[in-house]
Amino acid sequence: xxxxxxxxxxxxxxxxxxxxxxxxxxxxxxxxxxxxxxxxxxxxxxxxxxxxxxxxxxxxxxxxxxxxxxxxxxxxxxxxxxxxxxxxxxxxxxxxxxxxxxxxxxxxxxxxxxxxxxxxxxxxxxxxxxxxxxxxxxxxxxxxxxxxxxxxxxxxxxxxxxxxxxxxxxxxxxxxxxxxxxxxxxxxxxxxxxxxxxxxxxxxxxxxxxxxxxxxxxxxxxxxxxxxxxxxxxxxxxxxxxxxxxxxxxxxxxxxxxxxxxxxxxxxxxxxxxxxxxxxxxxxxxxxxxxxxxxxxxxxxxxxxxxxxxxxxxxxxxxxxxxxxxxxxxxxxxxxxxxxxxxxxxxxxxxxxxxxxxxxxxxxxxxxxxxxxxxxxxxxxxxxxxxxxxxxxxxxxxxxxxxxxxxxxxxxxxxxxxxxxxxxxxxxxxxxxxxxxxxxxxxxxxxxxxxxxxxxxxxxxxxxxxxxxxxxxxxx
Numbered sequence: 001x002x003x004x005x006x007x008x009x010x011x012x013x014x015x016x017x018x019x020x021x022x023x024x025x026x027x028x029x030x031x032x033x034x035x036x037x038x039x040x041x042x043x044x045x046x047x048x049x050x051x052x053x054x055x056x057x058x059x060x061x062x063x064x065x066x067x068x069x070x071x072x073x074x075x076x077x078x079x080x081x082x083x084x085x086x087x088x089x090x091x092x093x094x095x096x097x098x099x100x101x102x103x104x105x106x107x108x109x110x111x112x113x114x115x116x117x118x119x120x121x122x123x124x125x126x127x128x129x130x131x132x133x134x135x136x137x138x139x140x141x142x143x144x145x146x147x148x149x150x151x152x153x154x155x156x157x158x159x160x161x162x163x164x165x166x167x168x169x170x171x172x173x174x175x176x177x178x179x180x181x182x183x184x185x186x187x188x189x190x191x192x193x194x195x196x197x198x199x200x201x202x203x204x205x206x207x208x209x210x211x212x213x214x215x216x217x218x219x220x221x222x223x224x225x226x227x228x229x230x231x232x233x234x235x236x237x238x239x240x241x242x243x244x245x246x247x248x249x250x251x252x253x254x255x256x257x258x259x260x261x262x263x264x265x266x267x268x269x270x271x272x273x274x275x276x277x278x279x280x281x282x283x284x285x286x287x288x289x290x291x292x293x294x295x296x297x298x299x300x301x302x303x304x305x306x307x308x309x310x311x312x313x314x315x316x317x318x319x320x321x322x323x324x325x326x327x328x329x330x331x332x333x334x335x336x337x338x339x340x341x342x343x344x345x346x347x348x349x350x351x352x353x354x355x356x357x358x359x360x361x362x363x364x365x366x367x368x369x370x371x372x373x374x375x376x377x378x379x380x381x382x383x384x385x386x387x388x389x390x391x392x393x394x395x396x397x398x399x400x401x402x403x404x405x406x407x408x409x410x411x412x413x414x415x416x417x418x419x420x421x422x423x424x425x426x427x428x429x430x431x432x433x434x435x436x437x438x439x440x441x442x443x444x445x446x447x448x449x450x451x452x453x454x455x456x457x458x459x460x461x462x463x464x465x466x467x468x469x470x471x472x473x474x475x476x
Contacts, residue, residue, distance in 0.1 A: 001152035001467050003401060007460055009146040014456050018138045019125065021055045022450075023118030025100070025134045026127030032101035033075050034167035034377070045163040046070070048100040049078045052137050052161060056080055059141055062148075071178070074171040075101065078137070079179065080159035082144055088470035091155035092187030095429075096462075097418055098136025099165035099193060102129040109446045123452050130450035131436055132443035136192035137161045139436075139455060143463040152463070153470035158183060162418070165193065168211075168377045169417035176421060186426040187475045190462060193416050195437025197283025199454040201403045202461050204395070205433035206272060207309060207411040208419060210344035210381035212261075212354045216244065216361055217320070219370040221334040230332040235367045237321070237336040243366050245338075248357065249314045254297060256312035256342065260356035263345040265310045266383075269411060270302075273309070276410055277301045284410075286439040309411030312348070315341045339375075343413060346381030354378050382419040384431055391430050394468035398461045430473065432465060434458065 030048035033039045049068055056078075057066045063083040070076040078100070084091060105115035105128060113119055115128035140159050147154050164171050196203020218237040221230070245251070248258050256262065277284040285296070285304050298304050307313065318339030323329075344353055358373045365371050387395070399406040419433060436455040442448045 001147070002150045006146050006150035006152070006463055009149050010142055010459050010463065011456055013142045013145065014452070014459070018135075018142060019120070019452070021051070022125065022130065022135055022138055023120075023127070025051055026118040026125075026130055027116050029116050030100060030102050030129070030163065031104050032166035033164055035104045039075065040073075045101060046076050049076045049161070049163060052100060053078050056137065056141050056159075059145060061141070061144060069175060069178070071171070071174055074174060075163040075167075077163065077171075077175050078159075078161040080141070081182075082154075082157040082159070084156040085148060085153045085470065088153040088155045088474075091470045091474035092185045093183055094155050094157045094188045094190065094466060094469060095183065095186050095422070096140040096157060096159045097161075097189065097191045097193065098133050098140065098159075099162045100129070100134060100137070101163040101166050102134075103132070103166050103444045105446070106444065107446045113447055115446075115448075120452075124449040125452055126447060126449045128448055131195075131438075131441040131448055133165075133193045133435065133437075135436060135450055135455050139192055139459040139462060140190070143459050143466060146460075146463045147466050150463075152467035154466040155187070155470050155474065156184070157466070165417065168379050169421075172418055172421060176425065180425070185475050186422070186429045188465075188469045188473060189419075189422050189426070189429050189431045190465065191416060191419060191431070191433040192435045192458070192462070194412065194433045194435040195441065196408065196410060197280060197286065197439050199438055199451050201405040202395070202398055202407045202434055202458065204407055204409045205412050206384045206409040207269060207346040208382040208415045208433075209309065209346060209413055210348055210350045210353075210420075211377070211379040211415055212342045212344060212350055212357060213317075213340065213375075213377040214354070214357060214373050215318075215337055215339050215375040216241070217335055217337040217372040218244070219335040219372070220367075221332070224331045224334045227330045227332045234332060235369070237333060237369065240366050240369050241336050241338060244361050244371070247360050254313065256314055258312070258353065258356050258360060261312040261342060261344055261348055261353045263310075263347045265306060265345075269310060270306070272409055273302055273305045273411070276408070277305065280408065283439070305411070308413040310345050312345060313343045315343075317341045344381055346383045346411075348381065350378040350380045379415045379417050380420040381415060382423055384433065385423075388430055388473065390468060390472035391432070391465075394465050394473075397468070398464050402457055402460050402464065428475075430469075434461070
């Protein structure tokens with residue numbers, strides 16, 4: 001394969017073709033179904049899928065088939081099936097994954113920026129979904145094109161772009177069941193919904209945490225009453241909520257007390273974290289915007305990384321029944337609701353954890369208060385298999401040729417539902433979970449941005465991996 005030609009082709013395609021279309025994708029408010037109950041009526045998810053489908057179809061990849069799937073009541077999915085090059089027909093199937101749904105805008109964006117407005121400032125492309133992860137379909141398609149144009153080989157490639165990842169991918173199992181017979185023997189999975197701590201090397205995700213989210217409501221009265229009349233007679237719903245929270249989390253240490261949410265940390269992951277902290281201390285624990293005087297949960301960087309990647313944590317992400325302080329009157333409120341978000345170790349069964357949580361919160365409730373636990377979202381984590389020799393060699397080549405620095409593995413505190421599903425379905429496949437997200441890309445918050453030169457390099461890295469897989473990494 002002509003490596004110089006590969007690099008030039010990818011750079012040119014990004015500059016002339018990818019950026020204009022990706023900018024158009026940013027302008028589509030394709031909010032994930034969990035945040036838009038009327039998503040089907042609004043049609044924005046379908047619009048995003050059609051936008052990318054039209055771009056891919058116009059690229060002219062030989063024999064490529066672009067298909068939009070939409071099962072009843074489920075968010076649409078784009079499937080692109082690209083035949084193998086002549087020399088790689090026996091190399092199995094490469095599955096390339098990304099998603100087109102987006103987080104909601106969430107707050108005020110900086111002057112001149114907006115969630116549905118593509119703005120290119122220097123190397124940064126701003127807009128919701130630019131880095132998480134609208135670029136992925138463009139990167140995968142461009143990599144396939146470039147490999148062919150540079151004289152390389154690639155196995156049959158299936159590009160799968162879903163529109164429910166930010167909602168926990170609830171529809172993916174149904175789609176996987178529908179297309180499983182068409183995928184053949186998947187020997188390599190490339191997920192482009194990841195990233196790392198800087199823009200200087202390829203970051204490889206080695207584990208992902210699972211999650212359980214639930215809304216808990218404590219009710220004590222049919223209607224609120226004057227606090228002078230009721231306080232001291234009727235226990236506060238908030239006080240009862242505090243007692244329930246203490247059942248599942250130690251308020252002093254933050255340690256989650258639900259046994260079903262705890263799992264042993266593998267020795268190889270402890271070693272990986274120690275290496276990450278030693279080599280890249282500035283990346284291992286990102287520089288979060290702490291207030292002056294605020295301390296982290298520990299002074300030990302290794303323990304902080306393990307907390308974030310292999311230990312369960314609880315975050316309260318929303319509340320109901322609580323008026324704004326500026327208008328809060330002297331009322332003993334009838335109810336309190338909290339949205340609980342548990343992050344789980346990669347090896348924990350999220351459904352088992354969910355059932356345990358519900359039982360703990362609804363058993364022997366103080367004062368006989370009514371407790372409702374619902375609106376669940378569960379997500380299993382994922383633990384990467386050991387890389388095959390061909391993949392180890394290919395990643396070494398990517399580090400040398402593309403970045404000039406070795407690739408680096410790390411665990412991620414977030415989750416990607418599709419990885420666990422694929423890991424169970426294709427236990428012999430190799431996995432490369434990577435991407436263009438950086439610690440400061442502002443995914444999920446205002447001013448999200450994509451580091452364009454890094455995204456170009458990630459595209460080149462994928463192209464190298466596709467060629468290496470075709471030559472050395474087919475089915476065992």
